[in-house]
Amino acid sequence: MKVLFATGNIGKYHEAKQILARYGIEVERVDLDYPELQSDSLEEIAAYGARYCAESLGQPVIVEDSGLFIEALNGFPGPYSAYVFDTIGNEGILKLLEGEENRKAEFISVVGYCEPGGRPVTFTGEIRGRIAEEPRGEEGFGYDPIFIPEGEDSTFAELGVEEKCKISHRTKALERFAEWYKNNVAGR
Template sequence: MDKRKTVFFATSNIGKVEEAERTLKEYGILLLHLPMKLIEIQSDNLEEIAVFSAQKAWENQGKPLFVEDAGLFIKELNGFPGPYSSYVFKTISNEGILKLMSDKGNREAYFQSVIAFCNGKSTTTFKGEVRGEISKEIRGGHGFGFDPIFIPEEGDGRTFGEMDISEKTAISHRTKALKKFAEWIKSLDYSKFI
């Protein structure tokens, strides 16, 4: 029997699962994927969205699990697309964001990730953020979503889309949130918590 702590990740996004597996494995935590479409509320607050989704996923699955929600916040666009990033990507994609940014001088942006863990008794959140800027063109074929147009400050001038998964996970917003979550999980007497 595997003695590692196990966590369930409710998501339909395989890219997120791959990032989470890599990070949690470093902490000796086994990730089990619960493929499901999450119910999300309309809110301009990522934490509210993640908490609601985690609680609804727990109601559906009946087991301790976590969800992750992320958004791209662009300064010149007053934080848009923010918590609506997934919808905006599906509707106007990277090309649409670049068009909105075509006449903007300030290209500052940040990605934020919020993890919400729900065990049916309580919900705990963890945040991660990475600052950077929007590129002037789509660059790279790795990752997903807005990765090909986001250049992280902590990087070397490449977009997330130009980095392989190990390079991206070394500095990503999701990894930062996952590391906080993993440290917390490791500190628990998990058998009493679940």
């Protein structure tokens, strides 16, 4: 079984490849630059992206959109996480949280799947945690150096990709997709 993953993010691709391999699903990356719907809903963004890519490629495809939701910042950066990261980075997020005791946060990932002419299906995964006081760790990408998952003392970047892929928000969303895919699409 093989699925196309439309993403320009190599880190996401490697994680998806590792996670979906457990289900016997091979992942092929397609670097398709598609317009991102401006919405407060990750589900809407992923569904739109999946439909757009499926129609553009003429093949079934998955996309993934994720966001970091920080409680003390009223859920910011949320669905705008990629833009915020590119603009102010981890240092900017830490600056916004300076002096803040409440560092609770949640990472949410939504995988969208669509076939050409079909309706998109979305799969959500989440993980609670907190924002570190400073960036820590060398592995991963994006907010990994500042996100500490619940039950851990290490950031995602300190845990490393293999450990992260056992517990992450993206893992949960991709596992939900994989189960659905095997039961509803594979073998058709």
